[in-house]
Amino acid sequence: MAYKEREKSSSLLIMESLMNRSNLSKDERNRYAYLVKGLEGEQILDRRTEMLECDCLVLNDLLLKINGTVVQIDSLLITANGICIYEVKNYEGKYFYEAEKLYKLLTKREVMSPLIQINRSQTLLRQLVEQLGFNVSVNAFVVFVNQQFTLYQAPPQEELLLPTLLNEHFARINGISARLTKNHRRIAEELKLLHMESSIFTDIPNYESEKLKRGITCSQCGVFMDDFTRSWTCTCKCCGHEELISGIVIRHAEEYKRLFPDQKITTSVICKWCGNKLSAKRIWNILHHYYQSKGKGRWTYFE
Numbered sequence: 001m002a003y004k005e006r007e008k009s010s011s012l013l014i015m016e017s018l019m020n021r022s023n024l025s026k027d028e029r030n031r032y033a034y035l036v037k038g039l040e041g042e043q044i045l046d047r048r049t050e051m052l053e054c055d056c057l058v059l060n061d062l063l064l065k066i067n068g069t070v071v072q073i074d075s076l077l078i079t080a081n082g083i084c085i086y087e088v089k090n091y092e093g094k095y096f097y098e099a100e101k102l103y104k105l106l107t108k109r110e111v112m113s114p115l116i117q118i119n120r121s122q123t124l125l126r127q128l129v130e131q132l133g134f135n136v137s138v139n140a141f142v143v144f145v146n147q148q149f150t151l152y153q154a155p156p157q158e159e160l161l162l163p164t165l166l167n168e169h170f171a172r173i174n175g176i177s178a179r180l181t182k183n184h185r186r187i188a189e190e191l192k193l194l195h196m197e198s199s200i201f202t203d204i205p206n207y208e209s210e211k212l213k214r215g216i217t218c219s220q221c222g223v224f225m226d227d228f229t230r231s232w233t234c235t236c237k238c239c240g241h242e243e244l245i246s247g248i249v250i251r252h253a254e255e256y257k258r259l260f261p262d263q264k265i266t267t268s269v270i271c272k273w274c275g276n277k278l279s280a281k282r283i284w285n286i287l288h289h290y291y292q293s294k295g296k297g298r299w300t301y302f303e
């Protein structure tokens with residue numbers, strides 16, 4: 001298990017809600033697909049790091065502010081030999097490399113300068129580790145996880161981990177027999193503490209509460225669920241996923257909070273948001289149990 005787990009980004013969660021509850025344009029749907037693909041790529045790397053048997057600590061999705069600059073690290077691995085940071089790219093298809101830049105073969109459009117990006121993160125993280133008082137090496141890699149990715153003119157640089165090099169790279173890491181020291185664990189603790197919650201929302205389309213479809217959606221497949229009985233659970237007719245009613249209500253309250261951070265969570269707001277599929281009494285009970293209630297009577301809200 002990772003020392004710091006990966007979570008869906010707020011941008012992705014908001015886009016997921018908008019996909020389910022509104023009609024997004026083609027561009028907006030592409031933006032959503034791009035975010036999903038990014039996460040899938042990161043999860044491919046997660047499966048690699050989860051399989052490591054050497055003594056190591058994995059911190060996924062770190063957002064750090066180092067000397068005034070925000071650095072986002074997809075994955076950070078601490079072994080007895082030092083720190084490795086990974087920038088994950090889930091590109092598919094043919095690309096070529098020229099003058100430190102990456103281009104799509106078909107369109108000749110530049111997509112990124114992988115080494116410049118990762119070297120910058122590496123330099124800043126080195127500074128941070130030093131400032132924290134540790135003397136540990138930091139290596140950085142851009143990892144292309146998609147098996148359908150081809151890079152022409154790829155330079156034989158260690159920092160570029162192409163799909164065919166992943167086995168070798170992780171076998172080498174797995175072969176590290178030295179154990180982590182107290183210092184390594186302290187670095188992990190410090191980095192986890194320094195992690196900031198992301199408040200960067202890029203390319204989220206405008207949305208209004210009144211224009212979003214209300215109702216209860218399945219956490220797995222996103223379809224709207226209709227059949228609620230007095231049972232403690234509800235099963236999605238589309239994908240068969242079963243979820244506790246309390247989990248459903250909290251998930252929808254959290255969704256509402258994420259979409260409308262300025263609004264107060266009240267029983268009637270969540271009732272309406274859930275398409276009035278569950279009774280006010282039931283929703284009140286659950287909100288009351290999981291959140292702190294503020295205010296009195298009909299002005300009660302939950303935080």
Ligand SMILES: [Zn+2]
Nearest residue numbers: 218221236239
């Ligand atoms: Zn479902």
